[in-house]
Amino acid sequence: MAMVTRSHLPRMLRTAAHHLTCPCPCPSPSPASSSASANTLFQQCRSFVQMRTRLEVADNSGAKRVSCIKVLGGGKHGKLGDLIIASVKDAVPRGKVKKGEVVNCVIVRAAMHRQRSDGSEIRFDKNAVVIVNKQGEPIGTRIFGPVPHELRSKNFMKILTLADHVT
Amino acid sequence: MASTCIRQMATLSLKSRVVAAPKGLKVVGLSSPSFTPAVTPSLKQACEPLRSTFQVASKTSVNGRRDKFTVFAQAVTTTPETEAEADTTAEATVPETSDDAPAPAVKSKKLTTRVKHIMEILNKDAVEAANAEKVIPDIRPGDVIQLRIEVPENKRRVSLLRGIVISRRNAGINTTFRIRRVIAGVGVEMVFPLYSPNIKEIKVVDKRKVRRAKLFYLRDKIARMSSC
Numbered sequence: 274m275a276m277v278t279r280s281h282l283p284r285m286l287r288t289a290a291h292h293l294t295c296p297c298p299c300p301s302p303s304p305a306s307s308s309a310s311a312n313t314l315f316q317q318c319r320s321f322v323q324m325r326t327r328l329e330v331a332d333n334s335g336a337k338r339v340s341c342i343k344v345l346g347g348g349k350h351g352k353l354g355d356l357i358i359a360s361v362k363d364a365v366p367r368g369k370v371k372k373g374e375v376v377n378c379v380i381v382r383a384a385m386h387r388q389r390s391d392g393s394e395i396r397f398d399k400n401a402v403v404i405v406n407k408q409g410e411p412i413g414t415r416i417f418g419p420v421p422h423e424l425r426s427k428n429f430m431k432i433l434t435l436a437d438h439v440t
Numbered sequence: 441m442a443s444t445c446i447r448q449m450a451t452l453s454l455k456s457r458v459v460a461a462p463k464g465l466k467v468v469g470l471s472s473p474s475f476t477p478a479v480t481p482s483l484k485q486a487c488e489p490l491r492s493t494f495q496v497a498s499k500t501s502v503n504g505r506r507d508k509f510t511v512f513a514q515a516v517t518t519t520p521e522t523e524a525e526a527d528t529t530a531e532a533t534v535p536e537t538s539d540d541a542p543a544p545a546v547k548s549k550k551l552t553t554r555v556k557h558i559m560e561i562l563n564k565d566a567v568e569a570a571n572a573e574k575v576i577p578d579i580r581p582g583d584v585i586q587l588r589i590e591v592p593e594n595k596r597r598v599s600l601l602r603g604i605v606i607s608r609r610n611a612g613i614n615t616t617f618r619i620r621r622v623i624a625g626v627g628v629e630m631v632f633p634l635y636s637p638n639i640k641e642i643k644v645v646d647k648r649k650v651r652r653a654k655l656f657y658l659r660d661k662i663a664r665m666s667s668c
Contacts, residue, residue: 382626390592391638392616398627398659419623422593438623439594440601440630 319384321350322357322400331381331401331420332413332435335368336361339378339402353387353395354423355380359402369412370404378402379409379429381420381436395421395440403432411435563612570613570635577642579617579634581605582650584668587619587632588641598640601630604648604668606655608634620655622663 322328326341339359344351351357357378364372382397389395397419404412410431420436433439570576579585587601603619606629615634620627632639646668658666 386629386631391636392633393636393638394631396629398629401626417624418626419628422591425593440623440628 319386319396321352321385322355322380322383323350326351326400327362328359328378328380329382329399329401330378330404331417332403332411333368333415333417334404334411334413335370336364336372336374336376336404338363339376339404342375345377351380351383352385353380353383353421354427354429356405357402376404376412377407378404379424379427379432381416381424381432382418387421387423389423405429405432560612566613567635574641576634577644579605579608579642579644580647581608581653581655582648583644584646584648585619586643586645587639589632590638590640592638602645602668603628603630604655604658604666606658607653620658620666622667625663627659627663627666 322341323344324341328339328341330336330339338361340362341351341357341359343358345356345358348355357380359376359378361370361372361374361376364370370376379402380400381403382399382401384397384400386394386396401418403416406412409429414435416432416435416437418436419438419440420432421440424430424432583605585603585605588598589601590598601619601621603621605617606620607618609616609618613635616631617634618629618631620629622628
């Protein structure tokens with residue numbers, strides 16, 4: 274049985290890295306993380322956004338990928354709709370932000386499920402952010418992909434109007 | 441055998457006066473029909489020599505107080521011990537006479553009137569009440585469904601959601617189902633309680649042939665498999 278678990282661990286790591294862009298591929302996630310922790314070796318390990326989490330950028334501000342350096346709001350874990358501070362890791366040549374810049378972002382898609390007040394849940398396949406300024410307005414002019422209703426209560430109205438699909 | 445039988449019958453007739461509810465009490469929940477016809481033949485068969493004396497008693501005790509075997513979800517006037525005793529006597533004799541009893545030919549999960557089954561019974565009532573309000577179709581994994589839903593974060597505007605059901609988790613009133621859809625290149629999964637009042641309408645648009653109860657493998661597949 275120990276041999277079986279060892280040989281499956283690399284596969285687990287590969288699938289986790291592919292699905293999550295999360296730096297914690299180990300089968301023992303944080304205590305507050307998703308319900309998949311029961312059968313972790315053969316299921317996805319979806320966890321919160323935290324420091325060093327790589328996220329996609331869902332707008333046309335120029336950045337392609339960012340790495341979270343701080344979750345704002347005093348917690349260690351970032352969920353859907355939270356503000357984070359991130360460092361741009363990958364950017365297109367002529368964009369509004371450059372590689373290495375420190376930017377504020379709001380998480381618009383999270384792999385970790387987020388519960389709603391009526392008992393429903395929503396979750397996305399990948400983590401994604403929209404880069405915003407200090408006032409909460411997006412720097413880019415277009416937003417790609419679906420965006421959840423949770424942003425409404427956080428007063429990111431501009432993002433909701435720019436998005437092509439609000440779920 | 442006879443002495444125990446007499447004692448059982450005595451306790452049954454005594455307890456029936458204590459256990460049975462007054463007519464004014466509202467009866468909620470199920471009455472298990474399998475009990476009532478089974479009791480009379482059991483009384484007959486269990487004590488042959490005392491049949492004449494107890495037939496009369498049993499008739500009044502059963503017909504007059506049929507409420508004995510219905511469930512009171514609100515006011516439990518009976519103590520668990522008396523209910524348990526009445527149940528054990530009925531249960532002990534029911535298997536003997538299962539072939540004799542004419543009505544209950546179907547083997548079903550009998551919810552006894554014990555207090556420990558209260559949650560099950562309440563759950564069943566809640567499900568029945570939800571079903572009475574609106575028609576909820578049978579949703580299975582592999583169905584492509586369309587939901588009209590009031591999202592609370594959306595200021596109560598009814599939105600349309602579509603997706604393939606990838607799992608259904610049965611838990612009485614907390615039955616939930618999970619929908620998956622690829623929207624604008626991104627896979628989105630949503631979980632909804634089946635009996636949620638926010639769901640205004642569920643319509644099954646398509647059925648796909650699947651050989652699983654949980655279609656979580658769709659997460660690893662190409663986007664076209666989850667798009668609908």
